[in-house]
Amino acid sequence: MKNVLLKLIVAANTLVTIGLLIYVVRSHRIELDISDQILKVRGLVVTDSSGKERVIIGSPLPPAQSFGYRFYRGDNSSVSGIMLYDHEGQERSGYVTDDSYGNVFFTLDSKTSQQALFVAEPQGATTLKVWGENGNEINLGASDEGPWLTVSENGKRQNLIREEDNEK
Amino acid sequence: MKNSKLVIGFIFLVVYTSCRQQVSVKSGKLTGINPVSYTDVVYKAELDTVLASTFDGKIYEIINGRSGRNQIAAIEDEVYSMVYDFGQDRIIVATLNSEILVLDGETGETLRKIGLKEAWSYDLYYNEQVGILCSYDVKGNSYVWNVKDNFNTLMIPTGLKGALPRFISEDGAVYFDGVSSIHVWKYLMNEVTEIEGVKGKLIDVDHEGNCLLFSNKQFAFYSKETDDFRFQKRHPDWPMYIADRDTTIYIPLSLHLISGVLTEKHIYTCGLDKSIRKWDKLSGELIETFLQHPGTTSAVALSEDESQLVSVDLMGEVKFWDL
Numbered sequence: 001m002k003n004v005l006l007k008l009i010v011a012a013n014t015l016v017t018i019g020l021l022i023y024v025v026r027s028h029r030i031e032l033d034i035s036d037q038i039l040k041v042r043g044l045v046v047t048d049s050s051g052k053e054r055v056i057i058g059s060p061l062p063p064a065q066s067f068g069y070r071f072y073r074g075d076n077s078s079v080s081g082i083m084l085y086d087h088e089g090q091e092r093s094g095y096v097t098d099d100s101y102g103n104v105f106f107t108l109d110s111k112t113s114q115q116a117l118f119v120a121e122p123q124g125a126t127t128l129k130v131w132g133e134n135g136n137e138i139n140l141g142a143s144d145e146g147p148w149l150t151v152s153e154n155g156k157r158q159n160l161i162r163e164e165d166n167e168k
Numbered sequence: 169m170k171n172s173k174l175v176i177g178f179i180f181l182v183v184y185t186s187c188r189q190q191v192s193v194k195s196g197k198l199t200g201i202n203p204v205s206y207t208d209v210v211y212k213a214e215l216d217t218v219l220a221s222t223f224d225g226k227i228y229e230i231i232n233g234r235s236g237r238n239q240i241a242a243i244e245d246e247v248y249s250m251v252y253d254f255g256q257d258r259i260i261v262a263t264l265n266s267e268i269l270v271l272d273g274e275t276g277e278t279l280r281k282i283g284l285k286e287a288w289s290y291d292l293y294y295n296e297q298v299g300i301l302c303s304y305d306v307k308g309n310s311y312v313w314n315v316k317d318n319f320n321t322l323m324i325p326t327g328l329k330g331a332l333p334r335f336i337s338e339d340g341a342v343y344f345d346g347v348s349s350i351h352v353w354k355y356l357m358n359e360v361t362e363i364e365g366v367k368g369k370l371i372d373v374d375h376e377g378n379c380l381l382f383s384n385k386q387f388a389f390y391s392k393e394t395d396d397f398r399f400q401k402r403h404p405d406w407p408m409y410i411a412d413r414d415t416t417i418y419i420p421l422s423l424h425l426i427s428g429v430l431t432e433k434h435i436y437t438c439g440l441d442k443s444i445r446k447w448d449k450l451s452g453e454l455i456e457t458f459l460q461h462p463g464t465t466s467a468v469a470l471s472e473d474e475s476q477l478v479s480v481d482l483m484g485e486v487k488f489w490d491l
Contacts, residue, residue, distance in 0.1 A: 043198040052202045062200035067426055067482070068207030068223060068466045069248040069290030070264060072306035088463050088482040089202020089223070111440050111464070112384075112424045133384065 048087070056083045060099065064091055066112075076100045086111075199224070201246065206480030208250045208467045212273070215471050218478050219259060220486055221247040227259060227276060232476075232488040241276025243269065251294035251301070253315070262289045262303060270319075282319055285309045295336035300355070302333035302342055312342060312355070325360055328353060334370040337377070345370040350379065363390065374430040378449075385422045387437055389449065399452035406441045407459050416459065427467055431474045431491065438465035444479060444489070460487055 043058035056062070059080035063070045067090075081096030090111055097104045102122035107114055113131075120126045125143035135155030141148050149160045203224040212219050216232035225243035227250070240259070249262040257273035260282075268282035268289065289303040289311075299316035310333050312322040331344035331351050344351040350363040350370055368383030377392035388400045402422035409416050423440035434455070435447040444458040444465065463483030470477055477489040 043196075045196060045198060050204060052204065053200055056198055056200055058198040062198050065200060065223075067464065068205065070246070070288070070306075071290075072287060083200060085200065085202070089205055090464075090482070091200065 052085070052087070052089050054085050054087075056085070057081070058083075061094070061096065066090075079105075202482060204484035205463070205482040206466055206484065206486065207246075207248050209469050209478055209480045209486070210250050210252045211469055211471055211478070212252055214473065215476050216488065218469065218486070219250060219252060220480050221250045221261065222484075223247070225263070227261070227271070230486050232478075239276075240273070241271050243271075243278075248288075248290035249292040249303075251292050253294070253296060255296060260292060260294065260301060262292045264288050268292070268303065280319070282313065284311065291332075291334070293333060293336055295338065295340070297338055298336065298340040300336050300340060300342065302336060304332040308332070310344070322355055325353060325358065327351075327360060335373045337373060338375070343370060343373055343379075363395075366390070371428050372430045374432070378430065380428055380430050380435060382425045382428065385424050385439075387425055387428060387435070389435060389452065398450075401447065401452055401454075403437065403439050403441055403443060403445055404454065407443055407457065409459075426465055429468055429470045429477070431470065434491075436468065436470075436477060438468055438479060440464055442481070444468070444477075458489065461485055 043056065045053050046055035048054050060078040061080060061083050064073055065071070076099070078099040079094070079096040080099065081094060083091060083096070084093040086092050092109050094105065094107045104120050106118040108116040115131050117127070117129045125141065127139065127141035130138045135152055137152040139148065139150045147161060151158050151160060201223040203222060205223050206220045207223050209218050209220045211217070212229060218230050219227055219240065220230055220237075221227050223246055225245050225247050226239060227241040227243075227247065228237040229240050230237045243261070243263060243266065245266045246264040247261050248264070251260045252258075252273070253260065258279065259271040259273050261269050261271060263269060265288070266281065267284045270279045270282065271277065272279055284305050286309060287305040287307045289305045292301065292303050294301045294315070299314060300312060301315050301319070302310070302312045304310045308330060310324055310328070310331065312324055312333060313319045314322055328344050328351055331346040333342050334345045335343040337343070340354060340356055342353045342355060344353060346366075348364070348366055350366050352361045352363070353359075363379070366381060368381035368386070368388055370379060371382050371387070372380040379390040379392075381388045381390065386400050386402050388397045390396070391398045403425070404420075404422065405418040406421045406423055407416050407418050425437055425439045428435065428437040430449070433449055435449055436444060437447065438444050442459070442461045442464055444461070445454055446456040446458070447454055461479065461481045462485055463481035465479050465481050468477060468479045475491055477491055479487050479489070
């Protein structure tokens with residue numbers, strides 16, 4: 001009788017142990033399905049295969065950087081939104097709102113400087129600026145006071161809407 | 169019987185808690201930096217051994233011809249610029265949040281911190297012979313320290329306000345970059361001389377006092393002897409490697425210049441085009457183009473005897489060039 005009881009206990013023990021083992025092994029792989037969930041985060045970073053950050057969504061975003069250092073954009077210049085970085089980690093574009101004045105910006109940058117800016121101010125004025133070097137620029141905008149379109153070539157500015165503003 | 173129930177209960181509790189799955193999410197930081205990119209490079213020996221810093225605060229010792237690199241320091245900060253003190257075996261680094269740090273050259277241990285007034289610095293200049301270290305922060309405050317006098321701060325003449333220190337010569341003259349002039353401050357005599365009509369950022373000064381200046385895509389060579397700019401040049405083309413065809417095409421466009429050095433006879437310039445160009449210092453003629461960097465060159469350094477150049481790039485490559 002004792003022998004039978006002992007066998008039963010050993011068999012039950014073996015079953016429980018195997019069960020626990022299967023549970024532990026299976027628990028190592030967890031697949032979370034959050035496709036129907038809402039994520040609430042302070043930031044998201046997309047990196048490439050070498051670990052370089054290529055896309056950042058954040059609030060606030062990190063300060064701007066250039067060839068191996070961060071540069072200064074002024075006090076209270078914090079922005080939130082999306083930033084794109086090229087394959088060398090250089091900041092090349094941003095779609096952001098600032099935390100002080102209340103502008104919303106979309107910028108496109110070369111490796112060294114900002115080349116295009118599309119900005120809407122909180123009171124309604126909107127500007128699109130495109131720069132080249134050597135004083136070449138197109139500035140297009142509209143506000144409650146009226147529209148403007150100026151073109152600068154080698155620093156010489158022409159207002160294409162109001163002739164009287166043109167430089168002689 | 170009561171004890172055995174307690175034991176069974178305890179075992180059940182242990183098994184239950186240890187089998188319970190704990191799921192945690194690895195936290196990260198928004199940095200916006202490329203962790204593999206090198207930010208600066210300096211020689212640690214006369215030849216072949218350098219220190220290179222990365223954006224994410226690592227400092228490595230790299231030896232020419234050897235694979236791998238030896239990590240000297242890992243700072244919980246970003247490292248932008250670096251100088252090496254041969255005599256004391258110390259590394260001095262400019263960081264984002266930790267101001268200027270003096271590190272042990274072997275262990276990477278922080279020996280001291282040098283404070284800045286308002287903001288971070290991304291440029292450091294040091295002349296070990298005269299024992300002067302200088303820098304400026306991003307808000308335009310300039311700093312000159314006497315390293316031999318326990319990093320005591322030297323008072324900069326008020327006339328140099330707004331100008332940025334960018335070079336220290338062997339005779340102790342500190343070169344300040346102004347808006348359209350270079351001011352040379354001989355601090356021992358407290359004498360300031362001026363080079364006028366300068367357009368561009370001061371990059372290097374040779375033993376004779378000639379200057380290399382960058383202005384976006386163009387560089388200029390100032391001759392001290394004739395007190396004028398001998399020539400202004402650009403990289404004549406943009407070499408672009410086409411991997412599919414295993415060939416390099418040369419696009420007739422000049423890109424921005426990033427760094428450069430002057431040697432006794434030549435000028436070396438690096439640009440966004442990923443090339444290093446060698447120019448004749450007398451005529452300004454382009455002599456050679458080096459094209460082995462896969463990324464944009466972020467810093468270069470010249471060995472003491474001017475026989476070797478080392479360059480680092482934003483893709484984590486280090487190249488030694490025998491000149």
